Amino acid sequence: MHNREEKLPGIKLTVIQYVIVGILLILIFGLWRLQVVGAENYHALAEANRIRKVPILAPRGKLFDREGRLVVDNYPSVSCFLVREQGHDYMADLPIIARGLNMTVDQIDAILKKYRTAPKYQPLPLKQDITPDEEEFIEAHRDEFPELETVEEQRRLYPKDGFAAHLIGYVGEVSEDMLNNPQYAYYEPGDVVGKSGVEQSYDSLLRGQDGSQDVIVDSHGREVGKLGTEHAVPGKSLKLTIDIDVQRAAENALGDRNGAIIAMDPHTGEVLAMVSRPTFDPNDFAVRIGREEWNKLITDPEHPLLNKAIQAQLAPGSTFKIIMSFAGLEEGVAQDMKVHCSGGVSLFGTYQKCWVHSGHGEVDIHKAIYQSCDVFFYTLAARLGIEKIAKWAHAVGIGEKTGIDLPNEVSGVMPSAEWKMKYFHQRWYPGEVTSVGIGQGAVTATPVQMARALSGIASGGVMKRPHVVFPDELPEDYRKAMYDSFPGSGDKAIQIDPDSWETITDAMALVLSPAGTDPSAHLEGIDFAGKTGSAQTMSNALAARLGHAHSVKDNAWFVGFTPRRNPDIVVCILFEAGEHGKLAGRLAARVIEAYVNKQRRLENNLIAKAPQKVDVGALWDNPTAPKIFGGKQVVKPQGDQAEMWGGHFYLTVPPVVASAKAP
Template sequence: MVFQYVIAAVMLVLISGLWRLQVVGAQNYREMAEANRIRKVPILAPRGKILDREGRLIVDNYPSVSCFLVRDQGHDIAADLPLIARGLHMTVDQIQEILKRYRTAPKFQPVPLKQDITPDEQGFIEAHLDELPELETIDEERRLYPNDGFAAHLIGYVGEVSEEMLDDPQYAAYEPGDVVGRSGVEESYDAMLRGVDGSRDVIVDSHGREVGVLGTEPAKPGKDLRLTIDLDIQRAAENALGDRNGAVVALDPHTGEILALVSRPVFDPNKFSVKIGREDWNRLVTDPNHPLLDKAIQAQLAPGSTFKIIMSVAGLQEGIAENLRVDCQGGATFYGHFFACDRRHGMVDIHNAIPLSCDTYYYTLAQKLGIETIAKYAHELGIGEKTGVDLPGEVSGTMPSEEWKLRNFHEKWYAGETISVGIGQGAVAATPIQLARALGGIASGGVLKRPHVVFPGELPAYYRQAVQDSYPGSGDVTVPIDASNWEIITEGMASTTEAGGTAFAAHLDGIDFAGKTGTAQVVSHSAGMDKISSSVAQRPNAWFVGMAPRRNPDIVVAVLWQHGGWGNVSAPIAASVIEAYVDKQRRLHHNLVADTSKPVKDVMTKPVEIGAVWSKPPASEAPRGSPVPALAAIDAGHFRLKPEGE
């Protein structure tokens, strides 16, 4: 009987235990068992670095720690939100908003809760591992941009992929929380810079603690990207423009390589590399000066008198301007309306119309050419057309014509409207990069190159084609310009920076510096001129496009100073950039000659061109181990470096 009672008691204990395990605690133990599983921990790939043309670092990465929330722990996350919020210096609403964004994502996918957490926040997570098993930390490398917004518009910034972007087939490979380039080079070359994330398959226990590793798939870092930008020229352009509202573009018209690109006002891309705050974002988007706008490629404004160079090409090529002489008495009447000039220039022809920037001459030339002829040459030279620069957001500007006005306004074109177009006013609108390419191309004998910030030869063929397809434009074109006409125009631009020219204040001794000023009114002629010094908002936009040397230039610089006043105030900005460029080339030449270990050919005695500026071929075109090209000319301290055999 005793044994029977003992057996019965044991059976009762076993039955009650089984009941407790399999019935009463079934759900709890099921969740604990499910939590003992394999978890895939992401290893985030670092983005490729961005370098200048000489391999100097522009954009780097720095080590960072981010906090993720794992939702497949069988744990009541909602109850932990107040504690998590306090420890991570967030609000419960912020966390709930993040969780709402990821409500459709798989449960095993970690949710990025906070990026770039501080040491005290890391300490909080370590101290609460048992209480908050849903919190995980992941090491990653985050973008580190130059201080003070240096080259911000050119470089761009990165940010978390948005819901709108995820709906775009272009971003089909991205997941919520992924970091993607959002502007500038970061956006246009995101696929190269991004890399491929890896992962670790780890075994975790019921508390979410890692107890083993099954395998690791390493991340593949993004590729480094070498730009055509020269840090020395970029720095000179940044300093020259200062805090002025506007833009500077410097490029090599032989190749289309952009040497510097500046836009003002700037923003700090480092604020985007984590996650920009709402207050900072609102400040940027409500600023009337539009700091997020890349004015080098997106500011569509009347080009003013810089357009007279295009008018000169049209007038000379059509056989009208060469023999046209106009008596400027401060303006002239066309179609019953008086069009003013800024002063009385007397008798003007094509040879002094450019350096004097005589409006009356170009009013008359415009009347004789007509809008269709003007539009034809302007379009050929890229006005009203995207250049195809490999940066996102480029705009096309406007070149009016009879067809344009009929299509957009359902009205006929009136002859009187052509007069204003002749001096780059009216409906004409251009960007700084368009003017740099157009005037640099004219000075190069009509050869216009597609501007670019990355060496095409360093891109795979398929990627190079993809870039061209993604950023269409007029590309490489040749506009026929007679040699005699080319000389007249380039001589006129050279005289602009000499005594009597509109940009004489920017004259550079010892440098063959040419260009064209432009004063583009934002109100009527009389009101704009009267309020140069009183109302900033009504001051004209000050343009200048300069180059060195005057023919076949090695560098062309376009400057826009919004509401700067007269165009001549922008000329010294361009002069500073060109002077920095020439000084650097002279230093490089001096070092080249001083280093006798390098194979340098004998210097030829026959000059190629008076005042030519020395330039070296792009690194992308110089094969490794090739001999240093020979100096082809020396004249008055200016040098031109030509490849061997030319």
């Protein structure tokens, strides 16, 4: 018994020794892992605790018109961010912070809820574009509220009164839906992104690349020093194709009327002006639009956010008769066709009225165009049939997107038997074609489509893709990708018989004569051609059934250009509820006149004042001595009077002086 009692302490001692050794090994391994293996990682974490990255937001690129005049600028702004990684209980500070920033606790709670999934290290945008008083509040409470950080940034400054608003677009905070889209994979919550117009189409170029500054902070989050700075890269500025003078003329012409205007150079596809009414103020979006204002915009029955120049799909009315004339002439049907208009015609068992109830008498293709005879085009449509009409309408881009470099363009509709079977599972009835012949029925088009289609016919079949940014402003890879981003019929050429071309354009010039449908739009001394159109917004039968027989007005259309062949500018007007196409024609005339007057003024200035640069540097042996040049005494040019080139001064002089020889 004595021996057993002697052995027990020895076993216990051995176990205790092994336990102690094991604990020491674990401690040694832990220290080795902390001090050797994890040294670099923990060093980085320690650095992060004392270094804070303050974002430097890149200013968006500016927008200029075709002559280099500033359209969209930026202005300096300060925003307040909430930094959550200070180890400070910021939740207890919210009531005081809310009062200092003129907010409510509920508003701040909503922001925290919105960014609840954001990483802890990411500062949250608490309030944008803060006032000087709010900025002073933050600075005065730096020690109390280290979680508040101010960041300087550049915000958009748009033209007043919605000038070119639909073309330019607006910016706003990236939404959750957008963040789930691979297209916005590089964006983070709180980032500003283009949401419509040029701002959206060219966002990746305009937005630039944000930078940051490393700031040293103490354990309480207070700034005690600064380290390196990664400078922001400003966004690329872009030159738009619009001409501010033409744009202003279009804005003034449409005024407060609902509708749209688009002016375009048919030679290049450059959009010179684009207006949509009603409009909105993009400056409301530059900071953060309120929920009440946003709801008002999206519930407005007039759709102020809709760019009607590229998104209004409406019956084009009698402007479509030019496409009908083109189809009829190219098919060899309309050249010798004559009809007698007595105020209507019976086709397919239905009597179709002409808009002139007393009739137009004997009508050929010329008269049918400039007097817009419905009976002629009912008859022409019946002879052509829907498939031939659709063939030539598609040739000039009706029913297809143009490919303009703006988001959300719509395609309109060009009906056909195939189209009706595909979408309605019904066969096409021959009697349906007569309404198509006058641009009614199922035909719908946008102003940009009609502008491009009719300018293509007036240009002998050359059709250009409309665009609002000069392609040479874009990087090569971006330029190639642009056409994939904005699918459409693009640039193309179609064959037009020269006789058809002359017939149509000469008749369109007569539209503005005393015998035409819009003599009030005639411009003295300007070769102005066009076509009026009035399109019903609902059938007479439906209007009567709804009790709106006398209150529903037709939409007024007009497409015009100058000169009549190979035009330099085409203008399409949609005047909603304008009733008569001639009223839209008067609006187009104002835009055409403004454009032509400007071109003439520029040409006169170039002829009368074209400067020439003459090398006068060789005339001076003594640079300060006066010399006689062209019969006038001149001195060595200074400053902006001369340019230095290849070691010589070049003096800018009028032609009469430049033509004289030095003695």
